[in-house]
Amino acid sequence: MPYRANYALVNVSAALGPDEGVLDVPWAEYVGDATAEAEFTVPTDRAAEPYVGLQAFRVGEYGHELRINGDSLGGFDVPPADGWQYWEDAIIETELVEGANSLRVVRDDDTDDSFAVNNVTIHWREPVE
Structure with a gap:
């Protein structure tokens, strides 16, 4: 069966951290420890080999999660890096479902780390009907 690649782009544009104003990111909304759930749509019930790519700025710790x-x-889920980074990770602990899916970035509140997330792209393969 032939497959094609597909994706959903989610613009998060959020600054996470214990205190507002730590980062100079005027394009990002300060959200504290977690972003609101963002919704994206998957048009198939047979999404295969899903993975996510995200743009992050000034991540200092390993404990943050992408849900x-x-x-x-x-x-x-989001490794440390100075400045901007683009990170990819396989989606293996959950499945994409046909229709509405959710995405949320959660800061490890056991740290004093402040960082920003801009775009997140969820990729998958789907059968060509």
């Missing part, structure tokens, strides 16, 4: 449909990706 898809309420479940963490497992392992470290």
Whole structure:
């Protein structure tokens, strides 16, 4: 069966951290410890090999989570890096479902880390009908 690639782009544009104003990111809304759930749509019930890519700024710790449909990706979801980074991670702890899915970034509140997330892209393969 032939497959094609598909994706959903979610613009998060959020600054996370214990205190507002720590980062100079005027494009980002300060959200504290977690973003609101953002919704994205998957048009198939046979999404295969899903993974996520995200743009993050000044991540200082390993404990932050990216949650898809309420479940963490497992392992470290957003690794530390100075400045901007683009990170990809496989979605293995949860499944994408046909229709509405959710995405949320959650800061490890056991740290004093402040960071920002801009775009998150969820990728999958789907059968060509």
